[in-house]
Amino acid sequence: MPEVHPGTAHQFETAEQQRDADIIGMWTFLATEVMFFGGLIMCYTFARFTYPQAFQAASHRLYVIYGGPNTAILLCSSFTMALAVRAAQMGQRKSLVTCLALTVLFGLAFLTVKGFEYHTDFVEHLVPRWDFKWQGAEARHAELFFWLYFTLTGLHAVHVTIGIVVLATLAIMAWRGRLSSDLPIEISGLYWHFVDIVWVFLFPLLYLVGHR
Amino acid sequence: MSSVQETSGLAAESYLTEHTVGSWLLTTDHKRIAILYLVSIVFFFAIAAVAAAMMRVSLLWPDGRLVLPETYNKLFTIHGVLMVWFFLIPSIPAVLGNFVIPMMIGARDVAFPKLNLLSWYLFMLGGAFVVYSVIVGGVDTGWTFYTPYSTTFANPNVITMVAGVFVAGFGSILTGLNFIVTIHKMRAPGMTWFRLPLFIWSLYSTSLILVLATPVLAITLLAISVERIWGLGIFDPNLGGDPVLFQHMFWFYSHPAVYIMILPGMGVVSELITCFSRKKIFGYYFIAFSSVAIAVVGFLVWGHHMFVSSQSMYAGMVFSILSFIVAVPSAIKVFNWTATLYKGSITFETPMLYALAFIGLFTIGGLTGLFLAAMAVDVQLHDTYFVIAHFHYIMVGGMVTGFMGGLHYWWPKISGRMYPELLGRIAAVVTFVGFNLTFFPLFVLGYLGQPRRYHSYPPEFHIFHVLSTAGASILGIGYLMPLIYLVWSARYGERAPANPWGATGLEWRTPSPPPRDNFEETPLVTDDPYDYSAIEAELIDQTGLR
Numbered sequence: 127m128p129e130v131h132p133g134t135a136h137q138f139e140t141a142e143q144q145r146d147a148d149i150i151g152m153w154t155f156l157a158t159e160v161m162f163f164g165g166l167i168m169c170y171t172f173a174r175f176t177y178p179q180a181f182q183a184a185s186h187r188l189y190v191i192y193g194g195p196n197t198a199i200l201l202c203s204s205f206t207m208a209l210a211v212r213a214a215q216m217g218q219r220k221s222l223v224t225c226l227a228l229t230v231l232f233g234l235a236f237l238t239v240k241g242f243e244y245h246t247d248f249v250e251h252l253v254p255r256w257d258f259k260w261q262g263a264e265a266r267h268a269e270l271f272f273w274l275y276f277t278l279t280g281l282h283a284v285h286v287t288i289g290i291v292v293l294a295t296l297a298i299m300a301w302r303g304r305l306s307s308d309l310p311i312e313i314s315g316l317y318w319h320f321v322d323i324v325w326v327f328l329f330p331l332l333y334l335v336g337h338r
Numbered sequence: 339m340s341s342v343q344e345t346s347g348l349a350a351e352s353y354l355t356e357h358t359v360g361s362w363l364l365t366t367d368h369k370r371i372a373i374l375y376l377v378s379i380v381f382f383f384a385i386a387a388v389a390a391a392m393m394r395v396s397l398l399w400p401d402g403r404l405v406l407p408e409t410y411n412k413l414f415t416i417h418g419v420l421m422v423w424f425f426l427i428p429s430i431p432a433v434l435g436n437f438v439i440p441m442m443i444g445a446r447d448v449a450f451p452k453l454n455l456l457s458w459y460l461f462m463l464g465g466a467f468v469v470y471s472v473i474v475g476g477v478d479t480g481w482t483f484y485t486p487y488s489t490t491f492a493n494p495n496v497i498t499m500v501a502g503v504f505v506a507g508f509g510s511i512l513t514g515l516n517f518i519v520t521i522h523k524m525r526a527p528g529m530t531w532f533r534l535p536l537f538i539w540s541l542y543s544t545s546l547i548l549v550l551a552t553p554v555l556a557i558t559l560l561a562i563s564v565e566r567i568w569g570l571g572i573f574d575p576n577l578g579g580d581p582v583l584f585q586h587m588f589w590f591y592s593h594p595a596v597y598i599m600i601l602p603g604m605g606v607v608s609e610l611i612t613c614f615s616r617k618k619i620f621g622y623y624f625i626a627f628s629s630v631a632i633a634v635v636g637f638l639v640w641g642h643h644m645f646v647s648s649q650s651m652y653a654g655m656v657f658s659i660l661s662f663i664v665a666v667p668s669a670i671k672v673f674n675w676t677a678t679l680y681k682g683s684i685t686f687e688t689p690m691l692y693a694l695a696f697i698g699l700f701t702i703g704g705l706t707g708l709f710l711a712a713m714a715v716d717v718q719l720h721d722t723y724f725v726i727a728h729f730h731y732i733m734v735g736g737m738v739t740g741f742m743g744g745l746h747y748w749w750p751k752i753s754g755r756m757y758p759e760l761l762g763r764i765a766a767v768v769t770f771v772g773f774n775l776t777f778f779p780l781f782v783l784g785y786l787g788q789p790r791r792y793h794s795y796p797p798e799f800h801i802f803h804v805l806s807t808a809g810a811s812i813l814g815i816g817y818l819m820p821l822i823y824l825v826w827s828a829r830y831g832e833r834a835p836a837n838p839w840g841a842t843g844l845e846w847r848t849p850s851p852p853p854r855d856n857f858e859e860t861p862l863v864t865d866d867p868y869d870y871s872a873i874e875a876e877l878i879d880q881t882g883l884r
Binding site for chain 1: 445448511515519522523524549550551552553554556557561564569570571572576578579580590855
């Protein structure tokens with residue numbers, strides 16, 4: 127048996143090998159995620175090309191006043207996440223905990239704003255099937271837009287929630303000094319940036335395209 | 339006698355030593371997980387095979403007397419769903435791949451052993467959903483879940499069935515991810531990319547498909563479930579959605595999935611042909627890169643399933659041409675295997691019989707695929723028994739045959755025991771005869787115009803159905819035999835040496851069954867793969883004989 131490095135799983139020879147494996151693993155997982163969201167974004171693109179007027183009118187009913195600040199919030203969270211990774215690499219525990227906590231807070235802020243936005247959509251009768259009222263032409267096509275809007279943003283919100291849980295756990299572990307390596311921070315950082323990037327695509331696709 | 343047997347003998351402690359239930363259900367050992375998968379897929383195969391048997395018996399009468407038409411629809415759905423997602427897709431990758439990939443590259447385990455176990459649990463959870471849907475009344479959509487039938491008209495069990503496939507899909511994704519990282523990062527010193535066995539190349543390509551195509555299936559199935567529960571969705575024509583969009587998304591996954599169901603078989607055959615010809619594989623680079631080419635081009639051909647579903651003629655032409663192109667790397671493999679056989683010292687052990695059967699049956703399956711890739715011919719043959727015959731030649735004649743060959747080849751390593759060789763050879767021949775008798779008549783039926791998924795048929799087709807059912811009974815015996823003698827041999831078989839076949843490859847340099855960590859010490863790789871001429875020369879040196 128080769129010598130055992132602390133914190134290195136038995137199947138690996140060196141800590142470096144484990145690090146590379148974990149990072150490639152996360153990138154591969156993100157490739158899967160790209161295809162997952164990609165399938166739905168393809169559906170959206172198809173529907174948007176088929177019913178440009180209805181989708182433009184429906185898109186006008188979304189509030190950039192919610193989506194815009196939310197984009198800013200997520201971008202800030204990516205910034206604090208990047209700082210957290212840096213802090214973990216430098217071994218600065220205090221600033222690591224602070225940055226992770228900030229990232230979690232930004233994530234929660236995003237979900238809160240999203241919640242208010244969903245509430246507004248609900249009040250304005252824009253929930254397909256349950257309560258959908260539409261003045262104007264092509265009501266059913268507009269309903270399709272909102273179906274896609276809820277599915278896309280809903281799946282994204284699920285991903286944000288998972289990210290928050292992971293980062294909060296890591297923040298607590300770091301606070302208690304239970305983290306033996308910066309690797310988990312780097313890996314979850316990759317995931318968090320990915321979740322942000324998904325939103326960076328969703329925001330213009332849903333809110334901005336066709337806005338004058 | 340030879341150097342290959344000096345390393346024989348039993349390891350005092352092997353991966354099989356521990357016997358508790360917990361040591362199996364909580365194991366993170368890739369070898370044990372492979373066996374968990376083996377037992378599970380045999381279980382699902384049995385259910386799916388019973389469904390097939392009931393269909394074949396029912397088809398003995400032109401008016402289908404055994405089961406009602408609705409039951410018949412449920413039977414082919416069960417058969418398709420279980421065989422595709424719960425037998426074929428995990429068969430070689432999750433069983434043989436899990437077992438031998440780490441050993442072939444000289445690693446102690448896969449990169450993420452816990453994730454590997456999680457994959458199995460996801461697979462079983464998915465399987466439980468599917469079995470539940472079958473018990474509470476079954477689903478009659480066919481394995482393809484075409485909309486709007488599945489979202490609007492079929493019974494609500496569609497939701498649990500789809501959920502089962504969805505969950506099992508994440509198991510596939512994690513297996514693929516594990517293999518990709520393992521092959522990238524866990525190779526022993528000296529094991530360069532071009533010293534990898536071709537089985538590894540084929541499973542690497544398979545893993546790429548698993549990781550990139552399965553999520554599209556996941557999102558499609560999710561959309562179906564939402565549509566089913568919510569009552570509207572993107573495939574709903576009432577909203578301006580499009581059922582044909584479903585077909586595009588489904589086949590964007592399911593056509594590459596066809597390659598998940600053949601590439602691993604090709605990988606196994608590449609190992610077997612060279613070993614039992616005692617000759618270095620011909621065209622290593624061509625076989626390696628043709629696997630990657632199949633994986634890549636395979637993503638671009640899904641439209642050939644949709645020549646008659648309102649797809650534009652120009653799109654159809656492009657898909658048709660691409661489908662012809664994807665046949666080229668497959669042909670490259672067949673030619674290289676044949677060239678490997680040329681002037682080899684061929685012996686006909688059971689694995690080799692399966693490998694040779696694979697080449698013949700896969701070639702028939704592949705060439706009839708080209709008939710279907712031609713648009714004008716497809717209009718006639720679409721959704722007929724010709725299609726059924728074509729893909730069974732690939733999936734059963736190809737993949738299952740490859741799986742059986744690989745299972746026999748690695749069985750001594752897996753169990754530490756030899757299987758009875760004579761019975762093995764008889765079973766291989768019985769399977770081959772039974773398979774051809776079952777499926778060749780279906781080509782004729784399809785050509786004559788019998789549509790697939792029909793419970794009854796005109797009386798003039800009777801003779802072909804009788805032939806096919808007769809063949810299916812023989813095929814059933816062919817599959818039952820290995821089930822019995824392999825289980826028997828696991829306990830009573832002759833003890834296997836470390837390298838019973840005199841094969842190259844790291845997995846043969848460790849005892850049978852291997853120790854928990856596969857190797858006593860991490861191997862150092864210094865030669866190219868498949869250097870059989872060197873082994874033969876060594877044998878001649880030592881024994882003075884040939």
